Amino acid sequence: MSIITVENVVKSFDALGVLRGISFTLNEGEVLSIIGPSGSGKSTLLRCLTQLERIDSGRIEVCSMTMAHSTGGTIQYADAKTLKQIRLKLGLVFQNFNLFPHMSVLRNITEAQVNVLAKSKGEAVATARQLLAKMGLEEKEDAYPCHLSGGQQQRVSIARALALNPTVLCFDEPTSALDPELTIEILKVIKDLAKEKMTMIVVTHEMAFARDISDRVIFMDEGLIVEEGPPDVLFNAPAKERTQRFLSRYGQ
Amino acid sequence: MRNLLPLLLAGTITTLKIFVLTLLFSIPLGALVARGRMSKNPIVSTVINIYIMIMRGTPLILQLLFVYFGPYYLFGASYDRFTAVIIGFVINYAAYFAEIYRGGVQSIPIGQWEASLVLGFSRAHTFTHVIVPQVVKRIIPAMGNEVITLVKDTALAQTIGVAELFRVAQSASARQFSTTPIVIAGLFYFIMNGVVSRLFDRFEKKLDYYH
Ligand SMILES: Nc1ncnc2c1ncn2[C@@H]1O[C@H](COP(=O)(O)OP(=O)(O)OP(=O)(O)O)[C@@H](O)[C@H]1O
Ligand SMILES: [Mg+2]
Numbered sequence: 388m389s390i391i392t393v394e395n396v397v398k399s400f401d402a403l404g405v406l407r408g409i410s411f412t413l414n415e416g417e418v419l420s421i422i423g424p425s426g427s428g429k430s431t432l433l434r435c436l437t438q439l440e441r442i443d444s445g446r447i448e449v450c451s452m453t454m455a456h457s458t459g460g461t462i463q464y465a466d467a468k469t470l471k472q473i474r475l476k477l478g479l480v481f482q483n484f485n486l487f488p489h490m491s492v493l494r495n496i497t498e499a500q501v502n503v504l505a506k507s508k509g510e511a512v513a514t515a516r517q518l519l520a521k522m523g524l525e526e527k528e529d530a531y532p533c534h535l536s537g538g539q540q541q542r543v544s545i546a547r548a549l550a551l552n553p554t555v556l557c558f559d560e561p562t563s564a565l566d567p568e569l570t571i572e573i574l575k576v577i578k579d580l581a582k583e584k585m586t587m588i589v590v591t592h593e594m595a596f597a598r599d600i601s602d603r604v605i606f607m608d609e610g611l612i613v614e615e616g617p618p619d620v621l622f623n624a625p626a627k628e629r630t631q632r633f634l635s636r637y638g639q
Numbered sequence: 640m641r642n643l644l645p646l647l648l649a650g651t652i653t654t655l656k657i658f659v660l661t662l663l664f665s666i667p668l669g670a671l672v673a674r675g676r677m678s679k680n681p682i683v684s685t686v687i688n689i690y691i692m693i694m695r696g697t698p699l700i701l702q703l704l705f706v707y708f709g710p711y712y713l714f715g716a717s718y719d720r721f722t723a724v725i726i727g728f729v730i731n732y733a734a735y736f737a738e739i740y741r742g743g744v745q746s747i748p749i750g751q752w753e754a755s756l757v758l759g760f761s762r763a764h765t766f767t768h769v770i771v772p773q774v775v776k777r778i779i780p781a782m783g784n785e786v787i788t789l790v791k792d793t794a795l796a797q798t799i800g801v802a803e804l805f806r807v808a809q810s811a812s813a814r815q816f817s818t819t820p821i822v823i824a825g826l827f828y829f830i831m832n833g834v835v836s837r838l839f840d841r842f843e844k845k846l847d848y849y850h
Contacts, residue, residue: 439753474756474757474759475759477757485753485754488773488850489776498758498768499758502768503758503759531848533849533850544754547758548758551758
């Protein structure tokens with residue numbers, strides 16, 4: 388079943404066309420990696436899905452709800468209630484974590500459960516503890532983000548996103564701000580989520596990782612999807628010259 | 640000398656009243672001004688910006704004179720001097736506080752807003768629970784400086800004839816041909832600022848649990 392449908396999405400910043408007609412679908416339980424050179428629009432695409440940016444035209448559907456669609460040359464976004472529902476279907480993990488520095492680890496994970504999902508405090512705490520245990524951070528619930536390593540902070544931010552029980556979890560270069568050894572611990576967490584059949588979109592520069600976990604890979608360049616396919620095809624026998632050039636630069 | 644202390648005490652009370660009332664009104668008013676300064680409406684933000692520029696670009700002493708004598712010259716209406724002092728101080732300090740708040744709000748990384756919005760927080764909840772607590776921590780040192788300046792600025796109330804501590808001390812000195820009253824007044828400002836900085840230090844320490 389398709390969870391996200393993106394059709395011909397266009398997004399410009401002033402005169403700069405950053406997304407120039409993107410279409411793809413994401414199925415339940417699928418792990419989709421998005422790779423591509425810097426500036427190709429990968430982050431912008433995730434930000435459009437998570438409503439941090441508005442698209443100029445095209446269509447986005449999430450869990451059978453239409454988030455936005457073009458009608459007669461103008462973009463029409465859904466009403467606030469639908470947008471909020473859609474927002475809760477998608478989690479986003481940022482490159483630089485964006486944890487709330489003034490809240491303890493536990494509260495980072497409970498705050499939205501209580502204030503957005505209206506869960507009871509006790510229920511929220513129980514969920515948070517479960518997730519922290521899963522992330523190997525049960526000792527850290529009272530710590531503040533500034534006292535954690537980058538890898539630990541990123542695991543907290545993954546727990547924070549998971550606490551809302553999203554249908555899809557999106558990652559925007561979740562390891563780019565981390566040392567190689569910390570990168571490994573985050574990649575392992577994402578891999579474990581993939582094993583549990585969590586539906587995910589992962590923007591990454593870690594080619595070996597993308598190849599390892601993905602069911603499908605999209606290669607983007609200059610606001611377009613150049614090529615997409617299963618990882619063995621895309622990495623071993625890319626059809627497009629542009630993809631080959633990009634991969635050869637990454638030592639594939 | 641026997642009459643001196645009660646006199647100085649009365650002046651001190653006036654000084655403290657100016658200090659407390661100014662903070663009481665200018666701290667919240669500053670938030671409103673900051674909101675206007677950051678408004679997306681260009682007319683609102685321009686008007687507020689001009690107001691802030693005037694408050695920061697002209698001497699407070701001139702503003703006090705204007706607030707007190709302005710209505711008189713314009714409409715022939717005169718009013719209570721102490722009220723004029725409070726109005727003058729409040730509109731001046733609100734402008735300074737507004738700029739501190741604005742700097743604080745704008746210094747919070749945009750990622751804090753984005754993480755909040757993706758988690759489904761409303762803008763209001765994000766502002767009150769994510770942004771403001773971090774702003775408070777960041778602006779404490781600047782606010783401390785401003786409050787210390789206010790302690791000393793209260794002496795300007797005498798320009799429109801309000802008998803605050805320094806004015807009382809000055810006239811007592813003149814009457815008694817002695818510098819003692821002025822020295823006592825100086826000591827008072829010094830101690831009061833000691834207390835103010837202590838309070839701010841303590842507040843800063845309290846929020847030291849994260850950075
Ligand atoms: N808010 C913005 N305003 C103006 N231009 C922007 C904005 N956000 C992104 N851009 C531009 O859009 C283009 C695509 O940016 P985007 O961040 O989506 O690329 P990316 O593929 O994620 O790159 P990277 O791999 O470096 O993260 C870039 O040229 C960028 O400068
Ligand atoms: Mg990016």
